[in-house]
Amino acid sequence: MLKATKVRIYPTDEQVIQLSKDFGATRWLWNQSLFVMSQTYKETGKGVSAYDMKKRIPELKKEFEWLKETYSQCLQQSVLNLSQAFQNFFEGRAKYPTFKSKFDRQSVQYPANVKVASESVIKFPGNLGIVKAKIHRELPDGKLKTVTVSKTPDGRYYASLLMDDGIAKPEITSDGKAVGIDLGLIDFVVTSDGSKFRNPKHLKKHAKNLKRKQQKLSRKVKGSNTRAKARRMVAKVHSKITRVREDFLHKLSRKLVNENQVVVVENLAVKNMVKNHTLAKAISDAGWGKFCTMLKYKAELEGKTYLEVDRFFPSSHLCSNTLLQIPKMDLSVRAFDCPHCGQHHDRDVNAAINIRNEGLRLLALGISATANRGSVNPKGSGRKKSTNSEVAPIEIGSPQRTA
Numbered sequence: 198m199l200k201a202t203k204v205r206i207y208p209t210d211e212q213v214i215q216l217s218k219d220f221g222a223t224r225w226l227w228n229q230s231l232f233v234m235s236q237t238y239k240e241t242g243k244g245v246s247a248y249d250m251k252k253r254i255p256e257l258k259k260e261f262e263w264l265k266e267t268y269s270q271c272l273q274q275s276v277l278n279l280s281q282a283f284q285n286f287f288e289g290r291a292k293y294p295t296f297k298s299k300f301d302r303q304s305v306q307y308p309a310n311v312k313v314a315s316e317s318v319i320k321f322p323g324n325l326g327i328v329k330a331k332i333h334r335e336l337p338d339g340k341l342k343t344v345t346v347s348k349t350p351d352g353r354y355y356a357s358l359l360m361d362d363g364i365a366k367p368e369i370t371s372d373g374k375a376v377g378i379d380l381g382l383i384d385f386v387v388t389s390d391g392s393k394f395r396n397p398k399h400l401k402k403h404a405k406n407l408k409r410k411q412q413k414l415s416r417k418v419k420g421s422n423t424r425a426k427a428r429r430m431v432a433k434v435h436s437k438i439t440r441v442r443e444d445f446l447h448k449l450s451r452k453l454v455n456e457n458q459v460v461v462v463e464n465l466a467v468k469n470m471v472k473n474h475t476l477a478k479a480i481s482d483a484g485w486g487k488f489c490t491m492l493k494y495k496a497e498l499e500g501k502t503y504l505e506v507d508r509f510f511p512s513s514h515l516c517s518n519t520l521l522q523i524p525k526m527d528l529s530v531r532a533f534d535c536p537h538c539g540q541h542h543d544r545d546v547n548a549a550i551n552i553r554n555e556g557l558r559l560l561a562l563g564i565s566a567t568a569n570r571g572s573v574n575p576k577g578s579g580r581k582k583s584t585n586s587e588v589a590p591i592e593i594g595s596p597q598r599t600a
Contacts, residue, residue: 200359200361201357202334204330204331204333204358205331206331206356207331207354208329208354216305216348216354219267219305222272226272230253231295234250244283250280254272254273268323271323302348302350306344307322311341313336319356336360337362338362343359344356350429351432351435352429366500373458373459375460376388376389376459376461377551377552377554378492379545382480384396385397388549389552393545399445400438403437410427413430414428442484446484446487450492454499458502459502460496460502461505462505462506463510463512464505465508466508506552510551510552512555513548516535516547517551517554518535519538523537
């Protein structure tokens with residue numbers, strides 16, 4: 198089973214320069230290969246294989262000698278990643294590959310010959326050498342497959358260690374406690390047990406600081422060093438928001454998986470929901486998609502059941518006691534009395550109970566996916582859902598904090 202652990206690394210000034218060269222070389226090779234593959238297809242109607250693109254690398258090194266400063270397997274891996282990107286496109290899991298920019302997140306992948314020497318050192322091949330690292334938790338036993346070094350816009354460096362422990366995934370069982378989860382904006386999670394977890398609204402908490410940094414950035418002269426510095430300050434605020442959001446999502450998803458054997462959520466179309474410009478900012482800040490991804494891989498790692506019910510299932514318009522339809526209500530109505538049985542319901546808890554019951558019904562029928570209206574996205578279109586990931590990332594955090 199593959200497990201990924203992301204750790205912080207602290208390269209020296211010389212290593213920062215080398216990483217900058219590696220980022221630039223692999224990015225340039227990606228863009229060059231993408232141009233050649235796209236142009237060849239337009240002119241001949243035929244694609245170019247990854248093997249043919251790899252054979253071009255020695256010729257490119259003769260023409261562009263600065264490519265020799267980057268470890269050869271990193272260059273080859275860049276071409277293989279592009280080939281995989283095209284495969285994902287043709288199989289309907291992703292959009293057409295795009296050119297990479299030096300202003301976006303930078304990364305380089307080492308497919309072999311990387312060693313974790315100790316808790317504070319990672320040894321890389323080529324010119325990079327030994328890099329100081331902070332490995333905050335014990336790595337899984339097994340073979341180190343690949344290491345991806347990345348640089349965030351705020352100037353931090355990370356290494357993602359992909360390990361194969363050689364252990365098969367545990368068999369999924371559904372014997373035990375089941376919980377239905379209703380996701381929202383006021384209460385981030387409402388469970389069928391009646392528990393409510395407030396939405397922290399991380400972006401709103403940092404809005405004033407972010408606005409102040411962005412205003413300073415807007416006053417800087419384009420191309421100046423002060424503008425570059427102001428840009429990093431804005432990136433640091435965004436990075437802080439991302440990290441506190443992920444910390445909250447990790448801890449909540451861990452709590453729900455630990456306490457339940459079956460976790461049922463609603464298959465939300467977030468991409469369509471953010472078209473509502475009134476709620477788009479709040480929906481994007483909530484991170485529903487990432488939360489469902491965390492629930493899924495954590496449940497699978499422990500042999501528990503993660504299930505999504507159809508997004509068209511009327512969880513908010515059924516009485517959880519009688520299963521009869523109730524009149525449509527405005528979003529401001531948070532509680533109601535059922536016109537059929539007279540029972541008083543909390544709107545969100547009622548929806549969570551209906552989601553749990555629908556999930557148990559699907560399990561009883563032997564159905565493991567949404568089934569009311571078939572596949573929402575036709576084959577060959579749209580992106581593969583993040584909840585289908587085969588790699589189980591390990592939560593990032595200090596050893597004292599359990600995600």
